[in-house]
Amino acid sequence: MFQNTKCECGHQNPVGTVLCESCGKPLIEELLTDENAPLEMRYDGVARRSQKSNPHIVDRIWNFFSSVKIAVYLIVITLLGAALGTIFQQESTLINLTERSEFAAYYKEEHGTLGVIYHALGLSRTYESWWFITLLVMIGTSLVVCSLDRVLPLYRALSKQQIRKHLQFITRQQVVYSGDMQGDNEAWITEFGKQLKRKHYRIWQEDGALLAEKNRFSRWGPYINHIGLIIFLLAVLGRGIPAWHMDQYLALYEGETRQIPGTNYYVKNEKFTVDYYPENELANNQKGTKVVKLYETKARLFECTDVCDDPIQEPVLTEVKQHDIRVNSAMSYKGLKLYQNSFQERVRFISVHPTLMDVATGKPIGSFDLLMDDPIEKYEVGPYTLKLNDYYPDFGLDEQNRPMTKTREPNNPAFVFRIQGPNLQAKGEIYIYFPMPSEKSKFYQKLLNDSFKQRGDSQGVFSIQVENPIVDGKMNNIKYSEYTTYLNIRMDKAMPYIWVGAAISMIGLIMGFYWQHRRIWLRIDEGKLSLGGHTNKNSFGLRADVAWALGRTGIEVLPKSLDNRRNVR
Amino acid sequence: MGRYRKTIQYIILAVVLLVGGFAIGNSLFSKSVVLTKGDKPPSFRLAGLDNQVHEWKDYEGQPLIVNFWGTFCPPCRNEMPALQKQYEKWEGQGLELIGINLSEDRLTVESFIRQVGVNFPILMDKDKRTEKAYGLKQYPTTFFIGRNGKIQEVVIGGLLTEEEIEVRVERLMKS
Numbered sequence A: 001m002f003q004n005t006k007c008e009c010g011h012q013n014p015v016g017t018v019l020c021e022s023c024g025k026p027l028i029e030e031l032l033t034d035e036n037a038p039l040e041m042r043y044d045g046v047a048r049r050s051q052k053s054n055p056h057i058v059d060r061i062w063n064f065f066s067s068v069k070i071a072v073y074l075i076v077i078t079l080l081g082a083a084l085g086t087i088f089q090q091e092s093t094l095i096n097l098t099e100r101s102e103f104a105a106y107y108k109e110e111h112g113t114l115g116v117i118y119h120a121l122g123l124s125r126t127y128e129s130w131w132f133i134t135l136l137v138m139i140g141t142s143l144v145v146c147s148l149d150r151v152l153p154l155y156r157a158l159s160k161q162q163i164r165k166h167l168q169f170i171t172r173q174q175v176v177y178s179g180d181m182q183g184d185n186e187a188w189i190t191e192f193g194k195q196l197k198r199k200h201y202r203i204w205q206e207d208g209a210l211l212a213e214k215n216r217f218s219r220w221g222p223y224i225n226h227i228g229l230i231i232f233l234l235a236v237l238g239r240g241i242p243a244w245h246m247d248q249y250l251a252l253y254e255g256e257t258r259q260i261p262g263t264n265y266y267v268k269n270e271k272f273t274v275d276y277y278p279e280n281e282l283a284n285n286q287k288g289t290k291v292v293k294l295y296e297t298k299a300r301l302f303e304c305t306d307v308c309d310d311p312i313q314e315p316v317l318t319e320v321k322q323h324d325i326r327v328n329s330a331m332s333y334k335g336l337k338l339y340q341n342s343f344q345e346r347v348r349f350i351s352v353h354p355t356l357m358d359v360a361t362g363k364p365i366g367s368f369d370l371l372m373d374d375p376i377e378k379y380e381v382g383p384y385t386l387k388l389n390d391y392y393p394d395f396g397l398d399e400q401n402r403p404m405t406k407t408r409e410p411n412n413p414a415f416v417f418r419i420q421g422p423n424l425q426a427k428g429e430i431y432i433y434f435p436m437p438s439e440k441s442k443f444y445q446k447l448l449n450d451s452f453k454q455r456g457d458s459q460g461v462f463s464i465q466v467e468n469p470i471v472d473g474k475m476n477n478i479k480y481s482e483y484t485t486y487l488n489i490r491m492d493k494a495m496p497y498i499w500v501g502a503a504i505s506m507i508g509l510i511m512g513f514y515w516q517h518r519r520i521w522l523r524i525d526e527g528k529l530s531l532g533g534h535t536n537k538n539s540f541g542l543r544a545d546v547a548w549a550l551g552r553t554g555i556e557v558l559p560k561s562l563d564n565r566r567n568v569r
Numbered sequence B: 001m002g003r004y005r006k007t008i009q010y011i012i013l014a015v016v017l018l019v020g021g022f023a024i025g026n027s028l029f030s031k032s033v034v035l036t037k038g039d040k041p042p043s044f045r046l047a048g049l050d051n052q053v054h055e056w057k058d059y060e061g062q063p064l065i066v067n068f069w070g071t072f073c074p075p076c077r078n079e080m081p082a083l084q085k086q087y088e089k090w091e092g093q094g095l096e097l098i099g100i101n102l103s104e105d106r107l108t109v110e111s112f113i114r115q116v117g118v119n120f121p122i123l124m125d126k127d128k129r130t131e132k133a134y135g136l137k138q139y140p141t142t143f144f145i146g147r148n149g150k151i152q153e154v155v156i157g158g159l160l161t162e163e164e165i166e167v168r169v170e171r172l173m174k175s
Helices: A029-033 A055-065 A068-084 A100-120 A123-128 A130-159 A168-169 A185-198 A216-238 A439-455 A496-515 A539-552 B004-026 B074-093 B106-116 B130-131 B162-175
Strands: A175-180 A202-206 A209-214 A245-253 A257-259 A265-276 A290-304 A314-325 A331-333 A336-354 A354-357 A363-367 A378-381 A384-392 A395-397 A404-405 A414-420 A429-433 A462-465 A478-492 A518-525 A528-533 B046-048 B054-055 B064-069 B096-101 B123-125 B141-145 B151-156
Touching: A029 B106, A055 A130, A055 B004, A068 A123, A068 A130, A123 A130, A130 A216, A130 B004, A168 A518, A175 A539, A185 A202, A185 A209, A185 A518, A185 A539, A202 B096, A216 A496, A216 B004, A245 A257, A245 A265, A245 A336, A265 A336, A265 A478, A290 A336, A290 A404, A314 A331, A314 A336, A354 A518, A363 A378, A378 B106, A384 A404, A384 B106, A414 A439, A429 A439, A429 A462, A496 A528, A518 A539, A528 A539, B064 B074, B064 B162, B074 B096, B074 B106, B074 B162, B106 B123, B141 B162, B151 B162
Parallel strands: B064 B096, B096 B123
Antiparallel strands: A175 A528, A202 A209, A209 A518, A245 A478, A257 A265, A265 A290, A290 A314, A331 A336, A336 A478, A354 A363, A354 A462, A378 A384, A384 A414, A395 A404, A414 A429, A518 A528, B046 B054, B046 B123, B064 B141, B141 B151
């Protein structure tokens, strides 16, 4: 349909204009039928930028995103989708599981049929799902397009405002006054302007007309808020870049140093402490329960400085940071954060300090240090040389009754030595040593050493044992870790951008919330004063301003009586 | 302003397509570490029992069997002799076979290898890094990798008999 967009004042307006950009005369039909109804002042009545009479396919896509209605739908759908993700625990929080089948089993076990459906629908990964990300991208697009389409025309309209507006534009504002004037009109207008100036309005005057305006900047608040939100959203999407985001867990027993996977850093757990409140510090209803006072990992962070990628040599590590990691006190180094996550009470052997004994005399010959991880192969004890022939960290027997290790952990270590030295048979003595002070290991130790004796591999000259194995109820001459600590290691390079985005967004919100854009137009035609005022919020304040300025220039009115909408609502 | 309107529209929509496409694509093809047929195996750089550095690129382009094993895993122990026999049989025709040990102590590995009499390269994984990169869930896991550097078959769990290995090696050599 052909639409004449030229206003009677001679200004050519774009398609979709509600109020003439120049004089403010209402242009669309709905506004022309009732000549007294207040005007729709959104975006000052200017057309959205992209409105066209015959839109192209790209324009159609653009217009889709340009619609605030669509934006609201998108936000509502996203909120509902996000809510779905909160029904059951998300996969990303189940740190011990990695495989799809494991997750499936978990949801089935925990939540039954509902859990199976939940997992099958992919809701257990809601926030990483393609549809959720798509919604976020669409909201982002809508933010950009909506803002751009509105802020540019609005900026244009506000920066070249006509002082003399169409009479209907003035009389159909939300705040209006009209009355007959006597005396010098120009002088009155000047005086009225002066009064408004005291209220921090900026004044433009043209013969018989005036425009007063204040706090225009508050109109830019929403758009600044949107810029902040876009930065925020981009930063969140930026987490998809692998180098930007890391979230992993590392288990460390006391004394263990491990590389943080994917980085050049190594972390060492010096000691883990868990402390409970003593009975007298507990509240009455907590008596008899264990309430944790402190979880602490004394940690050291190292950076590899040389031979970092050589599997033959040990890397050269330089300590870069030391910190006692507690709950809410993470170790932080160059964007890397190490949080205390959990712990496990589990005894793990680190080393043992046994003594070589002469069985005949029952006397000690000497002692040595034996590591559970990568033990060295030769030990000199007194006049004897102990060569480590075999090491089984977790001793057991396979189907053919050959000794083997059952796991990779030193749960029940066994060391097979060949002892050589003076007055021994040429091939030496074979001896198997179990450091674990348990009945079962000692039984195995005896059984196997007896069989060596029978085979002639040993004459039973030596025994190896820990002297004073128990002191004060604690294992002596054995180094072990009591706890394994679990650290959560995170890196989030998007975080600074998220903060910047949030700050900008907040600035925008404050601008929009705490200031109002107020404008007052007036014209005097043949002794009749017509005044109209508009504000985007707090019309009470605007009416007070107008009534105050009128009062100071000899026209006493009640602020309430200026409200043009009083008869409508 | 009006003149640039279309250009700006296209630029913004292009940026949205790019950024959005990246983000959505990322979520669609999320990283699953389980390797299957046709995948290129992750590269590794490990110390061998021979104290040499062994790298993936040393083996790329040759028919290759990668066997992940540990002395703590009975089926791994049991299939070792069969692997060794097949290695001896096909070695001359260009077959490479490496056994990647599952982050055990050197001494433990050495003494087992000595007992079984294995002479193909044994590589020592460290802190389960390579194992994780290959997405291992069960032991042993054996990857048959073709000349094109892509995985032809993954055999999870034991026990591979000599015949079972042979059939696969023949397929591997033909590729």
